[in-house]
Amino acid sequence: MNAPSNAESVPIQSDGDVADWLINHTRDERFIDTIFAQMCIRLQRAGIPVKRATLHILIQHPQWLGARMLWADGMNEAEIARFDHEVRQSSAYIGSPGKEIHDGVTELRENLEQDPALGRQHAVYDEMRAQGLTDYVAWPLYHTLGKRHIVTFATDRPGGFDDAQIASLKSLLPALALVSEIRVKNRLARTLLETYVGTHAGELILAGATSRGSGTTVRAAIMICDLREFTRISDNWPRDDVIDLLNDYFDAMSEPIARHGGEILKFIGDGLLAIFPLSQPSACANLLHAVSEARQAMIALNENSRGTGRAPMNYGIGVHVGDVMYGNIGSRTRLDFTVIGPAVNMASRLETLTKQLGRTVLLSRAFADHVAGEFDLEHVGEHPVRGFSEPIELFAYHG
Known part of the structure; x- marks a missing residue:
């Protein structure tokens, strides 16, 4: 959880002060969930009897459709729950206030x-009644280009919110929309970079490493993996089946790599390139642990494929260690x-030699x-490697 800021230290005289705080005093706060919790606390101090509030944000993420931030009376931080893309088919969403707002309702009020x-x-109304809440209001929160998110407030005040309190809450929506959009866009930029270039590379790009030729030398273990007979598969299988196969294969390979501290820099057709920087002392051992877990995942995937009549998938992995240039390469735009x-080239050549x-x-x-001494390796002798003048001593790993 993100640590709460100094909401307690600033006295609030009116809901107008809350709007001023949102606009002028949150620029150094990175996380919208922290800002949202502080805003709710400040609303209470301004005399608006908010007992529960939620902020629902749609996000662009390969795994998650959106996130809900929940604040309740007595909390210094908002609780964050993420929802996958299938949530829209669930009973929790169908008929919910969120669905009504997403379907176009501009204000939703419920006398509890x-x-x-x-x-x-x-069910959400029953839950709020069980918590002693008396009134609930939800509004769309508009970001640019018509993107609609949702904010809700509830109270336990007898008779619910009065007209002035509703007006005060509604008056905060433009400021909250502005502040939340900035944080959501920042998070989106980070998520997109993590999704397409990896966590470490994404951090470097966000830090300003965007000029052509910028980069650094990194000593790392390099792993290149390639799927066997993919050309035959892609020529003979239906397109959707090929995409499903690739996704399953990349899941089997990628999740162990990430779990053991590696970073996938790119997917290349049916192959992937990953590094384990030697700044982590156990990087090389971690790579082999990842390979072992990926092997088990591929065995399970192939067992499932046999059950559906598909041929098992085979793959090859080449592993080397050395200095690599890590940075921006390409055209001007x-x-x-x-x-x-050379270390990357070596890993690629070893992958080819697996066949x-x-x-x-x-x-x-x-x-x-x-x-050495940590893993059982098979010595397979010295072999010529294309592009390198001297034969290379090789080992096989069967773990």
């Missing part, structure tokens, strides 16, 4: 003191944040020296 049979029927250098030598995972001697 009246007989439930006379009001809208949904289109850059790629990646790694290049010739009949091994799934091939390691260079330079990499094997980093994990």
Whole structure:
């Protein structure tokens, strides 16, 4: 959770002060959930009896449709819950206030003191009645280009919010929309960069590493993985089946890499390039642990494929260690944040050799020296490697 700021230290005289605070005094606060919790506390001090409030944000994320920030009386921080893309088919969403707002309603008010049979029927209203709440209001929160998010407020005041309190809450919406959009766009930029270039590269880009040729030298373990016979598969399988296969394969490979501290820099058709920087002392061991877990995931995936009549998938992995140039490469207007250098070329050549030598995972001697005694490796001798003048001593890993 993000630490609350100094909301307690600033006396609030009116709801107008809350709007001023939102506009002029939150610029150094990075997280919208923190701002939202502070705003609710300040509203209470301004005499508006908010007991519960939520902020619902739609986000562009490969896994999540959106997030809900929930604040309730006595909380210094908002609770964050994320929702996947299937939530719109759930009973929690169908018939909910959120669906009504997303369908175009511009204000939703529910008297929670009246007989439930006379009001809208949904579980969230029953939950709020059970908490002793008496009134609930929800509004769309408009961001640019017509994007609609949602903010809600509820009270336990007998008789609910009065007209002046509703007017005060509604008057805050433009300021809250402005402040929330800035934070959501910042988070979106970070999410998109993490999704498409990886966490570490994304951080560097956000920090300003965007000029062509900018970069740094990183010593890392490099892993290149490639799917076997993908051309045959893509030529003979239906398009949607090919996409599903690739996604399943990349899940099996990628999740262990991320879990063990590696970073996938790119997907290249049916292959991937990942690095484990040696700034982490156990980077090379972590890479092999990731390979072991990926192997188990692929075994399970192939078992499932047999059950559906599909042929099992085979793959090859080449692993090396060395210095790589990590940074921006490309044309004046289109850059790629990646790694290049002889060490990357070596890993690529070893991946190609897995087919010739009949091994799934091939390691260079330079990499094997980093994990000597920790893993059971098969010595497969010295072999010529295209582009390198001397034969390279290789090891296979079967873990």
